[in-house]
Amino acid sequence: MFSGFYNLASGMITHGKHLDVISNNMANVATTGFKVDTFTGQTFDEVMYSLVGNKDKNFIDIGERSYATVPSQLYTDYTQGSFDETGMPLDFAIDDDGRGFFAIQTDAGIRYTRAGDFSLDDEGYLSLPDHGRVLDVNGEEIALVTDKISTDDFGRMYTQNGGFLGQIGVYVFEDTEGLVKDPMGMFDPGGAQPEADTVRLHHGMLERSNVGLAQQMVKMISTQRAYQSSATLTKMYDQVMSHATGDLGRLQ
Structure with missing residues (x-):
């Protein structure tokens, strides 16, 4: 029921880390010999849903799902600067x-x-x-x-x-x-x-550094918007869950 919080919160964490990397790249645009970093993320290992088939506990896989995206690795671009x-x-x-x-x-x-x-x-x-x-x-x-x-x-x-x-x-x-x-x-x-x-x-x-300032600016804007969207959706999701639990409580 509350799995959406995992998706949204992990999205905010991932986008926040991405912003940190972009900010560091932009701060070093004038640093001699600096090499730009690229951030990547990945999902948690899939959570397997299984159905207990019989008394011998023989499980049958009925699907898989990933709940969250997490910061994964930084890759450095060693391309020569001008x-x-x-x-x-x-x-x-x-x-x-x-x-x-x-x-x-x-x-x-x-x-x-x-x-x-x-x-x-x-x-x-x-x-x-x-x-x-x-x-x-x-x-x-x-x-x-x-x-x-x-x-x-x-x-x-x-x-x-x-x-x-x-x-x-x-x-x-x-x-x-x-x-x-x-x-x-x-x-x-x-x-x-x-x-x-x-x-x-x-x-x-x-x-020079090999940081492309215009490219980093575009990444920063798109990542910032994604972060803000995740934050807004988290607030909305919280309100929906509050209403759902409140209504269910009154029905009981």
Whole structure:
């Protein structure tokens, strides 16, 4: 009798989670290298209705039904974003159709990112501000001391006199499904072991986020309307059930 509440309440929860994901995408539209998330939902396992056939308890299935939709999983779109030319000496953008990542040594371990807006820390190491030091192709930190550098197309850095300083590492995962995005927008490898790859890097450029603002706005409006509809129907359903139980009570 009250199964409709399950459908409506779960719909509100699911739409609310969807709105959270959309809001996060929109908030990071200007975040360098950010990758858009897509929300999916699924139904509870079907509730089976059975009919007791005889004294031996042999059940006969007479139908199935799902009561609720619940938040299921977030999928990250790793499609490469467009590039902005900044002219900054320590900005780099990976040009490989979204496959590779920079490796950053953080306090929580090695994390991976597409953001290449680097700087020098207090000890002269190449770093991603507020996160940690950038690693080279061998997994080692890169000491530059100065930002007066030249580079080739593959992230090899040299002094003005031609001295080799190091090569920025770009790491590729065989399967990105195991990556977990943390609250800072960095990716935890989750036990996966990436391999260093030689790919093209653009010096003095940054990769934009791949968030389509117009698309996210459309999703937000449609999801907000769905949420409001579920809330309105829940109120109406509650009134109907109140009348039904009240009338049944008077009949008794």
